[in-house]
Amino acid sequence: MSIVNKGHEGDGSASDSLVEGKPEADEKEITLCQTITEAISELRDLSKRVDELSYYTQAAFTKAINKDKSFDILHKELSELRANRAFEEQKSFICELLLIQDRISNYLNGMSVDSNDYAFIESIQGEITALLAKKDVSIMPRNSGTLLDPTKQKVLKTEIVDSVDKNNIVLQVLRDGYLCKDVVIRFQEVIVGLYKGDNNNES
Structure with missing residues (x-):
């Protein structure tokens, strides 16, 4: 037990x-x-x-x-x-x-x-x-008979031309332009040709 x-x-x-x-x-x-x-x-x-x-x-x-x-x-x-x-x-x-x-x-x-x-x-x-x-200032060349360059030239007068080939062609330089390096100091003042074509004949 x-x-x-x-x-x-x-x-x-x-x-x-x-x-x-x-x-x-x-x-x-x-x-x-x-x-x-x-x-x-x-x-x-x-x-x-x-x-x-x-x-x-x-x-x-x-x-x-x-x-x-x-x-x-x-x-x-x-x-x-x-x-x-x-x-x-x-x-x-x-x-x-x-x-x-x-x-x-x-x-x-x-x-x-x-x-x-x-x-x-x-x-x-x-x-x-x-x-x-x-x-560094230089005078621009006086190139009559060349195409107008608006970046360097300023138109003071236009003359009527009889040929389209003379349109916007520099006919005469009135005042010299100048550059300072590549920057325009003074624009060249010019006379350019203006061709009116048939409009000129009508007038």
């Missing part, structure tokens, strides 16, 4: 031990799941922060690049403005010299070559020409 009771007691204690151990295992499993869940959540938060940091870093980098570009553009525009202003000031001075040159030429045309003052005045004209050359 005592053996049976002990056996029953033994079976009972072993069974009780298993029953008591199962909740402990469940609790550990739950704790592990919670830890994993929390770790995943933290990783997600960390990933989100990294993305935000990457976004703000990229935005700051882009802003810095745009700032540099804006500075370069501003610097370029200021440089061009200074260059244009300097050129305009120089252009004004050159135009004054050209007017003096015109007056001297007109004066010489009305003088006798044998005049005592002719050589002196002509030397002044030569000095002005040399000064203009130092400023």
Whole structure:
């Protein structure tokens, strides 16, 4: 009887031990799941922060690049403005010299070559020409019989011509034009041919 009771007691204690151990295992499993869940959540938060940091870093980098570009553009525009202003000031001075040159030429045309003052005045004209050359100013060629170039020539007068081949052809140069490198300082003033065709006959 005592053996049976002990056996029953033994079976009972072993069974009780298993029953008591199962909740402990469940609790550990739950704790592990919670830890994993929390770790995943933290990783997600960390990933989100990294993305935000990457976004703000990229935005700051882009802003810095745009700032540099804006500075370069501003610097370029200021440089061009200074260059244009300097050129305009120089252009004004050159135009004054050209007017003096015109007056001297007109004066010489009305003088006798044998005049005592002719050589002196002509030397002044030569000095002005040399000064203009130092400023990279050159006179346009007087090419009568060529097609009008509106980028360099200005029409002051037209003359009726009898052939379409002479239409817009330079017939005469009235005043010299000048270039500063490739920029027109003063347009060449010309007379060009104008062909009206049948309209001219009707009139």
